[in-house]
Amino acid sequence: MLVSALAVVAWPSVAHGAGAGPAPGAVPTPARFEVGAASVGIDPTVTTYAGGFGASPPIAAGHVVGAPLSVRALYVSNGSRAVELEAVDSQGEFAAYQEGAAYGITVARQGAARAIDADRVGPAMSAADIIIQATHGHAEPTLQGLWGPVPVAYLAQVTEAEQAALVQAARAARPAHIEVGSADATALDDVNLAQYDAYPGWAGDPLLAVVRAVDAGTGATIATYATVPAHPDIVCGACMDALDADYPGVVRSTLEAQFGGVAMVGPGTLGREETPVQATDTHYMPLLAEQAADLVDVAVRGGHFLTSDVIGASQRFVRFPGTNAALLALVEANHLPDAQKQQVLQASGQYPIDRADTAPYQVGNMVGTWLTAFRLGNVAVVSEPGEGFPEVRETIADAAWGADLVIGLSEAQDDIGYFYPAWESALAAAVYPSDGFTNSVAPEAGDVVIKGQVADLQALGFATTVAAATPLPFTVTQSVAPGLQVVGGPFDAVAGPGGRAAVQLLAVYSPPDLPEGTLNYGPPNGVALEQATLGPVQWDFGDGTTGTSGYHEFSGSDLLPTIFVHDFVIGVHTVRATVTSVTGQRASWTFTVTVRP
Secondary structure, eight states: OHHHHEEEEEOOOOOOOOOOOOOTTOOOOOOOEEEEEEEEEOOOSSOBOBOSSSSOOOBOTTOBOSSOOEEEEEEEEOSSOEEEEEEEOSSOOOSSBTTBTTSSHHHHHHHHHHHHHHHTOSSOOOGGGEEEEEOOOTTSBOSSEESSOOOHHHHHHHHHHHHHHHHHHHHTOEEEEEEEEEEEOGGGSOSSOOOTTOOTTBOOOOEEEEEEEEETTTOOEEEEEEEEOSOOOSBOHHHHTSBOOHHHHHHHHHHHHHHOSEEEEEESOOTTOOOSSOSBOSSSHHHHHHHHHHHHHHHHHTOEEOOOOOEEEEEEEEEEEOOOHHHHHHHHHTTSOHHHHHHHHHHHSOEEEOBOOSTTTEETTEEEEEEEEEEETTEEEEEOSSEEOHHHHHHHHHHOTTOSEEEEETTBSOOOBEEOOHHHHHHHHTTOOSHHHHTBSOTTHHHHHHHHHHHHHHHTTOOOOOOOOOOOOBOGGGGGSOEEEEEEEOSEEEOOTTSEEEEEEEEEEEOSSSOTTSTTSSOSSSOOOOSOBSSOEEEEOSSSOEEEEOBEETTSOOBSOOOEEEEEESEEEEEEEEEEBTTSOEEEEEEEEEEEO
């Protein structure tokens, strides 16, 4: 059945320079590429609406706090083939819009490819050689609707900036080597806490991946591109009546100060991957940003240079029946006059959706979208058109066993909402009634994406096998147990002159309750238990000292003080935080702090 759901549009791989391997005992020589990067600002010049946390008030131009919003591009060529990645600070973006063919990801890719070819700066390119993804910040403008109108003027501004950044990056290309690394980012995700869209007790996708390009002559950094598997949803733009790039903006600034060049931060796996702190202002966000930047450093330290200059791209268009009548109705409702759209928002809590509903993107209830995959040496990069659950990338990676690393890019090329293997819909929706299921266009979407991307990777020359999605480990009883997690850092630190490192710590607590963040903000049956605990968080710092602190709680019933600092001496310390709920249940979180000389 899934085979018939895949369209036949596909571009095969064009690879170059596989070459022979190094002689035994020889140090592998890094492959040589041409790499360029660019950044173009997109702070709105018109009123926009923040996407991600309910209906947004209109946010006037000039209300961007923190790092400026931007579009950032990374161009890579081996002389005969080129590919390009781009990340745009938006809650999401569609492949095409109802306003016409002048807006959206597809036209930006097409226009940039034509302009790069006209410049004759490198190999010929097509739209299939470009992946554009949204960073998905929940204090960034919506380019989708749902949370408020999409200003056509801002759509035009973003589309033009996307093309400009892609062209500028190609023009800036110079000889380079490419380093690839990864780190385990489990600590960035909510796996124990009951809060909005989280699935306490379920394992997530821990892959944080880094692609870093350095000048072949000087070693200076040209660009650092990190994919982080955690929602940028710490900052609530609708709550603040302002826009913010969330932790990707802070991490970019940190990486540019540390390495130089242009830094890009895009989302890895997003579905079911919520941060331990979410829906606040900018107070707690730098803690998780520092933790994410620290993990990028870990990935770079453990990375390696590509020794093969193989580059390839494969793309196909896939279709599947949309079975979520409510979402399709919101797409249709976008054709209404503005006054009636506001009535839809007031009646349903959701603004109409501005996705193209004509061929090829929608015909009747058949929904279509693009899937694109790249090959860099023996590393695979796959686009995911929305928020895939962890089983999606994990299944693709398991099936493409011939690849050293499979990097998934959420919110790339389009946004069809959440998607997951079909079996997961019935299993998880019964326990976690969140918008992970109400904002999914069809249960089979995840299976179609998995099958399509495995086919793309096979076209790129990777050895593949049959893709069979299986559940990741989960403990369903965590839904009715108290939860505790710790964020902060740096957890891999360098000691100062006194032989110590100051580490910021924040404990986050949730009561023994079914997820507070369900659609009704409470358990579907019964009454939520008291939020408070029997006392503060108890700390064993693993260095012979102990202490106590307060905690942050999703509902806002914090126990103060929350953020505090502990000085660790040189060494490896196993730290344990513990708290007891009013029901007498204990919650704990154990992690490691390493302080190097």
